[in-house]
Amino acid sequence: MMPWGYTVPAVAAVLVVVAAELLVLRTGLFRQSAYWITMAITVAFQVPVDGWLTKLSAPIVQYAPEAITGWRFPWDIPVEDFLFGYALVTAVLLLWKRDESGKDSA
Template identity: 55%
Template sequence: MPEYTLMTIAGMLVIIGLELFVFRSGIFSRAKYWAALTICLAFQCLVDGWLTKLSDPIVIYNPSQFLNLRFPWDIPIEDFGFGFAMITAVLMLWQWQLNRSQKGPE
């Protein structure tokens, strides 16, 4: 399996595992999380689409390192998994810290 694809899948699984079994911030059950993720990924489409367009790419990927499946606007699908992992990690840690501060000192 190509390296970028493998690292993207691993990153997604690690973040999901951390949320479900370690931090338990509860973001996956919140509509606000899914709305924020949708908004971020929509803007990712615009920026990533411009950066990776095959007609005049700014960012060039080594074809042997990813699946070479692109959707939409020539965006490698791995970029969405990587974006999911980054956004979820930040929001998960933010919500976890907020939950801890609302509990008070232990």
């Protein structure tokens, strides 16, 4: 059974952001190496911070078990956190890129 509380919104957020780029905004962000480097840097910082916040031995942030898949990687990070992080950072960059391209044509 797929958890609705956190997993479905996390997957939906990724799908909406990717669809927005591919079907509406068309900024070309996904073709830029700077974007993928940015995502790698984001994950590099997310792993130690999120790992510390969600470690099962002494969690600062707790999730209702029925709200997540229970898949945790690396350490004790729920995979849903990576989905939301990806969607959030990508959405911000897409909007920034859209605004940047709008200024060039004005």
